[in-house]
Every structure is written in C-alpha cells, then in structure tokens.
Amino acid sequence: MTTHQAPEVLRYTAFSTDPAGGNPAGIVLDAGGLDDQTRLAIAAEVGYSESAFLSAAPEGLGEPDRAYTLRFFSPLAEVSFCGHATVATAVALAERVGPGDFVFATQAGTVQVAVRAADGVLRATLTSVEPRVEPAAEAEVTEALAALGWAVGDLDAALPPRIAYAGARHLVLAAATRERLADLDYDFDRLAALMRALDLTTVQLVWRESETVFHVRDPFPVGGVVEDPATGAAAAAFGAYARELGLVTAPVTLTLHQGHDLGRPGLLEVELRADDPRVRVTGAGTRIP
Structure with missing residues (x-):
C-alpha cells in the first residue's frame, strides 16, 4: 500500500x-x-x-x-x-x-x-464477455454430488450438468425438486478442492419453476464463503447454458430467484438476444447504511 x-x-x-x-x-x-x-x-x-x-x-x-x-x-x-x-x-x-x-x-x-x-x-x-458452455466429465459430476450429499436421482434429467462460462467458470447442476435445492448442507473442504481442480468460481445449483423462472443457489467455498447470496456472473453463465441446451429460444428474459433460503432474497433478470451471444444480467442496487 x-x-x-x-x-x-x-x-x-x-x-x-x-x-x-x-x-x-x-x-x-x-x-x-x-x-x-x-x-x-x-x-x-x-x-x-x-x-x-x-x-x-x-x-x-x-x-x-x-x-x-x-x-x-x-x-x-x-x-x-x-x-x-x-x-x-x-x-x-x-x-x-x-x-x-x-x-x-x-x-x-x-x-x-x-x-x-x-x-x-x-x-x-x-x-457479459462472450460465453461458452462445455461438457462436465462424469467423474467430476460424481465428485460434486458426493461433496454436496446429493444422489444422482436428485438431479433433473432435463437439465444435464455442464460447465458454463461468462467471465468465470461455474458447474451447473439442476435439482429435481425445490426441496432438494432448499436442503443445502455440503462438505466445504471437499467441494472446494474439486472447484480448485476445475477452476470453478461457484457451483450453480438450479431448480426450474417454469419455462423462464428458476431458483438458484451458489456454494462458494473457494472464496471462503459457504454460499453467495446472488451471483451475477453465474446468472450470465446460466443464460449461456439455457441457450446452449435449447431450454429457451432467444429473444427471451429469464427470471432467477436467489438468496431466499439465506434470508437475503434477490432478483436477477437474464436477457438473451437473438443477434448477440453475450448475456445481459439486470438488477437493482442500493447502499447499505
């Protein structure tokens, strides 16, 4: 300094x-x-x-x-x-x-x-910067599930695991139920070790409420934090994931609810345009007294 x-x-x-x-x-x-x-x-x-x-x-x-x-x-x-x-x-x-x-x-x-x-x-x-989406190896997903304490049956088969990037790398895992997403109690050190090995910033856990509405949570042990309450970089990466897998068709705006299970509710809007691969993430902001 x-x-x-x-x-x-x-x-x-x-x-x-x-x-x-x-x-x-x-x-x-x-x-x-x-x-x-x-x-x-x-x-x-x-x-x-x-x-x-x-x-x-x-x-x-x-x-x-x-x-x-x-x-x-x-x-x-x-x-x-x-x-x-x-x-x-x-x-x-x-x-x-x-x-x-x-x-x-x-x-x-x-x-x-x-x-x-x-x-x-x-x-x-x-x-965002230009995003990309890549496969997640079966062994990596297996280890992530073990660290999370999730079973394969806890996943939504319609939203397969991927690693998505829009400025930072995130492993996207989709829960089959809102209850599975709400019950988050993971092995901090084990998940952190996997994330460091894969150069992940967070694990993006999602549950699909409707075609364009999702609930998300982001464990962040590599940052020394159990969970990130609202994650703009992961939201951008998830937008790229949704487009890549054909979950939605651009132009479209996705609504992501995050932080409710932490008592810090947040709202993220994710816009996908037909003529631009980049992802736009919108949210309000305010000063903390």
Missing part, C-alpha cells in the same frame, strides 16, 4: 432494493494506490463474498468518470469476474456522476454496464 490513509470502503447490495436483501459487496472507488495484498486484506476484513476495487482505465477505454479498471477479491483470493459487485459498483458510480453507460476493464475482458433510473430505483444491466 503506497498511501498512509486507509481507503474508504463503501457497502452496497446488488439485485435488491432492500439493503438486507440481495448480495452485498464492498467497493473501493479509488484503489489505484493499493497493492494486491492490501486489497485482499480489505476484502477479508469486509467479509463479503467479493469486494470491488476501481482504478484508472486503460488509455482509450472510455470517457473519464465512465471508464475504469475493475478488479474483484474474495476473502481468500482474487476472482476474475464478479457480476454482483459489478452491478453494485455501477450503481454507486451512477449515484455520484448520474445514470448512463459505464465500461470496465476486468481480468475476464471488457464489460459494459448501463445504469437507468426508474421510479427512484437505479437498475444496472451488465453485458
């Missing part, structure tokens, strides 16, 4: 208008003087699943106050991309410089975010 003054850490929640809902993130708006060790220490002290750190944008990325370099740290490690912290950061910036379009240089690539105000609420829409 090259400055003697501790940076101000803002606290915002994403994917909810209620400070007690959604997924909280720490935000440091001026992190240019902080080294990685200091950023990690701040993230650990804040204790949220991720904290976001803003610094100057690469030359030519965009207008001042609208373009930044954005990095994300969990309490244990840096994360290549974090959707909820991106949404929270964009809302925090919009409160200071006004709604509009922002662009962020992240380790996963350039991410555009549009913030709009309606009825006194700021809502941010992030556009």
Whole structure:
C-alpha cells in the first residue's frame, strides 16, 4: 500500500432494493494506490463474498468518470469476474456522476454496464464477455454430488450438468425438486478442492419453476464463503447454458430467484438476444447504511 490513509470502503447490495436483501459487496472507488495484498486484506476484513476495487482505465477505454479498471477479491483470493459487485459498483458510480453507460476493464475482458433510473430505483444491466458452455466429465459430476450429499436421482434429467462460462467458470447442476435445492448442507473442504481442480468460481445449483423462472443457489467455498447470496456472473453463465441446451429460444428474459433460503432474497433478470451471444444480467442496487 503506497498511501498512509486507509481507503474508504463503501457497502452496497446488488439485485435488491432492500439493503438486507440481495448480495452485498464492498467497493473501493479509488484503489489505484493499493497493492494486491492490501486489497485482499480489505476484502477479508469486509467479509463479503467479493469486494470491488476501481482504478484508472486503460488509455482509450472510455470517457473519464465512465471508464475504469475493475478488479474483484474474495476473502481468500482474487476472482476474475464478479457480476454482483459489478452491478453494485455501477450503481454507486451512477449515484455520484448520474445514470448512463459505464465500461470496465476486468481480468475476464471488457464489460459494459448501463445504469437507468426508474421510479427512484437505479437498475444496472451488465453485458457479459462472450460465453461458452462445455461438457462436465462424469467423474467430476460424481465428485460434486458426493461433496454436496446429493444422489444422482436428485438431479433433473432435463437439465444435464455442464460447465458454463461468462467471465468465470461455474458447474451447473439442476435439482429435481425445490426441496432438494432448499436442503443445502455440503462438505466445504471437499467441494472446494474439486472447484480448485476445475477452476470453478461457484457451483450453480438450479431448480426450474417454469419455462423462464428458476431458483438458484451458489456454494462458494473457494472464496471462503459457504454460499453467495446472488451471483451475477453465474446468472450470465446460466443464460449461456439455457441457450446452449435449447431450454429457451432467444429473444427471451429469464427470471432467477436467489438468496431466499439465506434470508437475503434477490432478483436477477437474464436477457438473451437473438443477434448477440453475450448475456445481459439486470438488477437493482442500493447502499447499505
């Protein structure tokens, strides 16, 4: 750390208008003087699943106050991309410089975010990097199920396991029932070891309520957190998964409910367009007093 003054850490929640809902993130708006060790220490002290750190944008990325370099740290490690912290950061910036379009240089690539105000609420829409979906090996799925304490019969055969990416990698596993999704009690160290071996950020557990409505949960042991309350990066990856498997036909908007089982309900909207493979994830954000 090259400055003697501790940076101000803002606290915002994403994917909810209620400070007690959604997924909280720490935000440091001026992190240019902080080294990685200091950023990690701040993230650990804040204790949220991720904290976001803003610094100057690469030359030519965009207008001042609208373009930044954005990095994300969990309490244990840096994360290549974090959707909820991106949404929270964009809302925090919009409160200071006004709604509009922002662009962020992240380790996963350039991410555009549009913030709009309606009825006194700021809502941010992030556009993912280009996604991809790949098979999940049978042995990997077997180990994930063992760590979760799930049986093969607990899975929804219509939504087969895949690894999906839209800035970070997530193993998608679909529960056959809402009850199976609600009853989450897993082997923290065993799942973390598998996730590190597969370079996964979270495991995206889903249950399909209807054609376009899903309930999701995201264990995040590799970040030192039992569960992420609302996961924008996983939502984007899931959008790519839904398109790849033909679960829906674009243009379409999916509704993802997350955090209800944690007492922090959040709402994520996932938009798939017919003419663009990238996924758009929208949510509200608000400051935590």
